[in-house]
Amino acid sequence: MSLTNEKTINMYTKMITARLMEEMIGQLFAGGILYGTTHLGIGQEASAIAACMALQEGDKITLTHRNHLGCIGIGMELKYIMAEMFGKETGVCSGLGGSMHLLDPDKGNLGGNGIVGGGLGIATGAALKMKYKRENNVVLCFLGDGATNEGLFHEAMNLASIWKLPVVFYVENNGYAVSMPTERSMNIHDIAKRAESYGMRSIILDGNNAVDVYNLTFSAVQYVREGNGPMLIESKTYRISGHSKNDTEQRYRDAHEIEQWNAKCPIKRLEEYMLKNNVATKEMLKKINAQVTEELKEAILFSQNSLEPAVEDLQRYVYAK
Amino acid sequence: MSLTNEKTINMYTKMITARLMEEMIGQLFAGGILYGTTHLGIGQEASAIAACMALQEGDKITLTHRNHLGCIGIGMELKYIMAEMFGKETGVCSGLGGSMHLLDPDKGNLGGNGIVGGGLGIATGAALKMKYKRENNVVLCFLGDGATNEGLFHEAMNLASIWKLPVVFYVENNGYAVSMPTERSMNIHDIAKRAESYGMRSIILDGNNAVDVYNLTFSAVQYVREGNGPMLIESKTYRISGHSKNDTEQRYRDAHEIEQWNAKCPIKRLEEYMLKNNVATKEMLKKINAQVTEELKEAILFSQNSLEPAVEDLQRYVYAK
Amino acid sequence: MKEITYKEALREALSEEMTRDENVILMGEDIGIYGGNFQVTQDLVLKFGEERVIDTPLSEAAIAGCATGAAMSGLRPVVEVMFSDFVTLMMDNLVNQAAKLSFMSAGKVSVPMVVRLPMGCGTGAAAQHSQSLEAWMCHVPGLKVVFPSNPYEAKGLMKAAVRDNNPVIFCEHKLLYDAVGNVPQEEYLVQIGQANIMKKGTQLSVITYGYSVQKCLQAAMQLRVKGVDVEIIDLRTLLPLDEKTIIDSVKKTGRALIVHEAVKTGGIGAEIAALIAEKAFPYLKAPVMRLAGKDVPVPFNKNLEQAVVPQVADIKKAAERLMRK
Amino acid sequence: MKEITYKEALREALSEEMTRDENVILMGEDIGIYGGNFQVTQDLVLKFGEERVIDTPLSEAAIAGCATGAAMSGLRPVVEVMFSDFVTLMMDNLVNQAAKLSFMSAGKVSVPMVVRLPMGCGTGAAAQHSQSLEAWMCHVPGLKVVFPSNPYEAKGLMKAAVRDNNPVIFCEHKLLYDAVGNVPQEEYLVQIGQANIMKKGTQLSVITYGYSVQKCLQAAMQLRVKGVDVEIIDLRTLLPLDEKTIIDSVKKTGRALIVHEAVKTGGIGAEIAALIAEKAFPYLKAPVMRLAGKDVPVPFNKNLEQAVVPQVADIKKAAERLMRK
Numbered sequence A, B: 001m002s003l004t005n006e007k008t009i010n011m012y013t014k015m016i017t018a019r020l021m022e023e024m025i026g027q028l029f030a031g032g033i034l035y036g037t038t039h040l041g042i043g044q045e046a047s048a049i050a051a052c053m054a055l056q057e058g059d060k061i062t063l064t065h066r067n068h069l070g071c072i073g074i075g076m077e078l079k080y081i082m083a084e085m086f087g088k089e090t091g092v093c094s095g096l097g098g099s100m101h102l103l104d105p106d107k108g109n110l111g112g113n114g115i116v117g118g119g120l121g122i123a124t125g126a127a128l129k130m131k132y133k134r135e136n137n138v139v140l141c142f143l144g145d146g147a148t149n150e151g152l153f154h155e156a157m158n159l160a161s162i163w164k165l166p167v168v169f170y171v172e173n174n175g176y177a178v179s180m181p182t183e184r185s186m187n188i189h190d191i192a193k194r195a196e197s198y199g200m201r202s203i204i205l206d207g208n209n210a211v212d213v214y215n216l217t218f219s220a221v222q223y224v225r226e227g228n229g230p231m232l233i234e235s236k237t238y239r240i241s242g243h244s245k246n247d248t249e250q251r252y253r254d255a256h257e258i259e260q261w262n263a264k265c266p267i268k269r270l271e272e273y274m275l276k277n278n279v280a281t282k283e284m285l286k287k288i289n290a291q292v293t294e295e296l297k298e299a300i301l302f303s304q305n306s307l308e309p310a311v312e313d314l315q316r317y318v319y320a321k
Numbered sequence C, D: 001m002k003e004i005t006y007k008e009a010l011r012e013a014l015s016e017e018m019t020r021d022e023n024v025i026l027m028g029e030d031i032g033i034y035g036g037n038f039q040v041t042q043d044l045v046l047k048f049g050e051e052r053v054i055d056t057p058l059s060e061a062a063i064a065g066c067a068t069g070a071a072m073s074g075l076r077p078v079v080e081v082m083f084s085d086f087v088t089l090m091m092d093n094l095v096n097q098a099a100k101l102s103f104m105s106a107g108k109v110s111v112p113m114v115v116r117l118p119m120g121c122g123t124g125a126a127a128q129h130s131q132s133l134e135a136w137m138c139h140v141p142g143l144k145v146v147f148p149s150n151p152y153e154a155k156g157l158m159k160a161a162v163r164d165n166n167p168v169i170f171c172e173h174k175l176l177y178d179a180v181g182n183v184p185q186e187e188y189l190v191q192i193g194q195a196n197i198m199k200k201g202t203q204l205s206v207i208t209y210g211y212s213v214q215k216c217l218q219a220a221m222q223l224r225v226k227g228v229d230v231e232i233i234d235l236r237t238l239l240p241l242d243e244k245t246i247i248d249s250v251k252k253t254g255r256a257l258i259v260h261e262a263v264k265t266g267g268i269g270a271e272i273a274a275l276i277a278e279k280a281f282p283y284l285k286a287p288v289m290r291l292a293g294k295d296v297p298v299p300f301n302k303n304l305e306q307a308v309v310p311q312v313a314d315i316k317k318a319a320e321r322l323m324r325k
């Protein structure tokens, strides 16, 4: 489906939601209000959100430790995400999961994952089920450049390929795995090349260009949906945020590099596109920003007013009935 | 070093030793004389042995579950191998290791392995040490086609590549992993292609042609020895034996296929080469066969006359001093 | 009733469950035309096709992960691990994914899968093909762990495991595959979480599971001749343990001998001994005794291999020693 | 004497051993310029260079395997696992290779390596980043397992671990990294296999290790006020256990409380309880009690997270309960 104006505005709204949410989460952590750890996705909004928007009803995603953007992308509600960040009973996982484990199968999200590469097996299995049940759906499996060095990447890619599973492996190459630059962690320039080991098709896209991300992901998803087997997408992007809330020093990269990528801000680029192509006016964008800001405030209020999960319920979900 | 006549005769002797030994082991199992399990290498003599012969003093190998040939190739003595097969105190591993765990670091063998792919990490580590110590040596890491689907293959190849380690990954593609044909276990024709994921060079060779195996492995080993980083070799060969001593039915392949490969017998081919190129006469070959037969008999006698390891010594090697 | 082997019992259970529920699928190395390393899945591919009896490449981690994802999505995969020793390659997917997903998602997803692990030594397969690793699994909340000791239990537990909505680690013992036993003609389940008193007795509770049950039964016969009346508890499920059956028995006999093949230190026998020491302490007439695998890797040599796990004579001797205390 | 933190103690130990022996190298994710996730290796790369402080890609299995091969060849690698939970990805290499190689080769090779595992909960990192998995490791003959509870032990045990010729699993607790304590100016080792009596007492033996030691010490002070005189044993090494120190203490006090953070079922507390039930039975005045982590994955929510592991108040209460028995 081509990118209608409505869809573009929807996409923009989600990207802005994600950006403001991540900034807010960063502040809440800095202020000691949120507990635990978190991995923000500032700079990767187009890469994550536009990709999710290329999916249709019944499709699934698996996410990583850096999963907030994907949650917004797939349509999870801000307040339930935020309530989970606060560890509240009203959170998507009742406060049991936390930042890395946001999960909402009804919306198509099979889960963030604290284990790098952890989603690879799950995505493959979800796709196996779709194929087995002759469903017309696909799984979009998010992973980072670092995750492609895990053994499970190799195994899952191979399984998906020999069984022609409807799964798209969506590698967000953001230049680093914590402090390890992608060029030091592998001896190849394009991660997409790795698809060839499995006789799998691949494409490379500019992950900071939302329109490109949408269009190319959409075509890949269609190809996979048609039963042609899996594909790999390498989305070249950059993480503006530190790796996690603890990554303050950042001795492994210099400010200049960050600046360069800031100039390629996916949100600014989408705004320019929308204005230039008359998808929206400046006023509309302003209004969206204001609306989202309001929504975010409400989400935080909702979270703060929610109850803590009860200690008595600890055993409740260890085993399924 | 080019293949001198002496070396060729030596290679032939080892190949014949391996063949007769494997046939004997097969018989001893069939007769209920040997205990446990075993994986014979009949048909792969050139692939394993000629490759080992391309090594020099101080080089190391890691082997797989199908490791008897490599042991002969690297120069371990028949009687200590056989004594281990018998589980005797005089065996290379004092009867504690058995068929899959033949190991002799003094001869350069860092071990067979009951875990498919288990040697990959070990080989990489041994190569790391060589590089760290500025040694002029390489590790030859044996593995099967099946092992290249293990995650550890991917991880180890990548490590070796980014660290430019002196290791040659020697993949013996014998067409099957137990009952799984290579073409069903991966979507590519040549396993060598997998090297590209790591920016690694590779070659493909005819694993049933001893002279080719030697020459090409030798050049690869030299390339690696010179500090150019790792390489992958795909040796195309075929396992004539069943997978293990339990693989009797073999419903997964037909007799015709085995016949075709029998026609490419690496030993017959080397004999023809030697006769044609005046490396040896028929009489010499006959004599070698007779000598090896004698040696094998002695090795079995030695094994049978050896003592069982003592139960009292069970704890002795659990921890190193 | 009919007499079948342990492996036939497993095969029947799988076949019946696959017939009953099309969501049940099998995955593993060489389980198709090869029939599985221990012939458990023999000919099932002919009956159910390659889509339901899935031969996998050598990729244990991804198989476990794939099964997890399939299970989260509504299928009920049964995974065969060729030797339990290779579960080392699946630990992340089993422990960090499958076992925790129900909890982490506050019940939004469940993971109904079975992982079959052929355990134990006695075939000369040496250190990397002979371990008994059930204790690791019992230390992971979110998993269930069962270990049948005979064909009846094998079939009944397998059917229960397939229907369970949680990841079930299904331990099998290689030396049991050809053991014969009676199973009912009609359908039955063996409930997960229930131990079985294999033999009633009054003087000593022998608590065991898996292949060791057979050995304990033999030892009990010999002990009877010597006037020692042993009660034998076949645990059948190791997680969750059937505490009541264990504690009730020990309260009655006042003596407990725990027998298993897994390495003693950190074995599940420790958990059982600790339970008894906690909950039946005032009833104990003698120290709780554990007879288990020696703290060494499994050696290849047959004599040594025999020596590392409790044999009938060892069990008898231990029981006699315990009776004298 | 000087006062340093636990993480400084570890860093000093590594630095001293690297200076002493050029065969000692470090491997792990982000241990170079990033300094390690918990800053243990901070600036070591500046001192020893990238050849000895090796940043690895995300490849836990290969890192463990590579360390094994390097160790077999004469190096002494110290591997940092970013969170202990990821050791699930290393199990095959640690258990089937490193732990068994000395035995399988009849002593022809040895594997002198250290694997550092940051354990435990209390940082809100949730189910996949908060486990305490030491019990698995204690069930593997061929491994050694240590768990220091303070800077003195951290430094001394690390130096001993680096010099040990076997694979040593080195458990660290995240909440201890910033704990301060005195260490000698001069060189010292803490011998592997020796427990330490942290506080002498007569009425009750509290057996514990790692972060729980601190909590037990606090509880002991409160108990003292109530007239309960507790002896606290800091195990320091979990495999091999210092049986003598444990048993002697229990023989003296007649009461044993075992405290750890790892999940109770199948935890190392079970092994200790079983040992006591076996070897100090006649001396026991009350059942052996275990106070351990609840049998659930670690929840994210802070209250719940606190509730799943024994806190000072829980320890005090348990001790009082045990004294009444």
Ligand SMILES: Cc1ncc(C[n+]2csc(CCOP(=O)(O)OP(=O)(O)O)c2C)c(N)n1
Pocket: A065, A066, A114, A115, A116, A117, A143, A144, A145, A146, A147, A148, A174, A176, A177, A178, A239, A243, D029, D058, D060, D082, D086, D089
């Ligand atoms: C198996 C595993 N190893 C290590 C970690 C610690 N860790 C969390 S995120 C991360 C980097 C991941 O890099 P990448 O895949 O590129 O994703 P990014 O963080 O860049 O989004 C690491 C090392 C982990 N969570 N899981």
Ligand SMILES: Cc1ncc(C[n+]2csc(CCOP(=O)(O)OP(=O)(O)O)c2C)c(N)n1
Pocket: B065, B066, B114, B115, B116, B117, B143, B144, B145, B146, B147, B148, B174, B176, B177, B178, B239, B243, C029, C058, C060, C082, C086, C089
């Ligand atoms: C990790 C692991 N998985 C499974 C096995 C069982 N197994 C032993 S050999 C083998 C096939 C290996 O195939 P390949 O690597 O091609 O070597 P080949 O047997 O053909 O020499 C299998 C599945 C094992 N030993 N280790």
Ligand SMILES: [Mg+2]
Pocket: A144, A145, A146, A172, A173, A174, A175, A176, A177, A178
């Ligand atoms: Mg990255």
Ligand SMILES: [Mg+2]
Pocket: B144, B145, B146, B172, B173, B174, B175, B176, B177, B178
């Ligand atoms: Mg093969």
